[in-house]
Amino acid sequence: VAKLPKKTDFPVSQVRRYLEPGPIVLVSSKWQGATNIMTLGWHTVLAFSPSLIGLMIWSGNHSHLMIRESRECVVNVPTTALTDTVVGIGNTTGAEIDKFSHFNLTTQHAHEVEAPLIGECHASFECRLHDDALVERYNFFIFEVVKAHVAASPKHPETLHYTGDGVFMVSGKVISRRSQFRPEMLD
């Protein structure tokens, strides 16, 4: 059983810290009493304030309708400790199994949305649908992050970055070039 990182409040305007590096995320949802989880690698940060992110959620995913109808989700960032769980979630469907119970994951109550946080993940971002203008054409949802929860330690956990074909790249090593930045470029 994976440990539950102790997550605390984190500024929503700074979620780029965890999402801009491009990790695979686990998106949890809840609709009509049922929960679900999907893996997602097609996402981007869009704005600091309001804190906007864009997610491409394919219409063939069981989560698509649940998120479209509930207009909410939670974006959770897993570390390499959850690699096999990430692979399992990506290779099963919520139409057939209850992913939280099947993968022994812990639901935690969110503050602003009905969808649960995934307790085992390093960071969890509660999201409310902000703009559905491109959902019909591209399955592209623009969400506002309305509440963020992050574990303080480790500061730079190893995350998974999917390349397709069953292969992940791992990031965790850090390079700082802070001294070479113009002050107004830092945040």
Place this chain on the structure above:
Amino acid sequence: VAKLPKKTDFPVSQVRRYLEPGPIVLVSSKWQGATNIMTLGWHTVLAFSPSLIGLMIWSGNHSHLMIRESRECVVNVPTTALTDTVVGIGNTTGAEIDKFSHFNLTTQHAHEVEAPLIGECHASFECRLHDDALVERYNFFIFEVVKAHVAASPKHPETLHYTGDGVFMVSGKVISRRSQFRPEMLD
């Protein structure tokens, strides 16, 4: 002087291999005879075929108008060998300097667009504007990758993943879980 990786044709439907992991990219552009380069971390894959990607290009960037008007760009993937160049490009503006000459970068002719490839980058994707529906509201450009060039070696180069605040995560280490995937989930 950095070496020029030998890039060859790569299927446009597979660019997710290099972009889904979420690296910092260098976006080159050309408009009214001038070229420019910007760093970009806010991007996502949107579709395999046509090969669509979304880029959030802030309107304050000198490149914004050039790309908006020319309706083209090249998305180049640098490796850690170019870390200082990436930082330099991100901390200067094309309004004041010619980035190709200032940073000693090599322009290479693209096949389908006017904007040049960056010779020193590991991969270069020629892009044509596909949909500008969200440019006004979110500075979000949807491009079609119309031609892709990738160096065959190394297979998994070290790439930079920006976290903000002058700090990059590095990925390069690889984990394969191919045997745990359902065949139809592989590509």
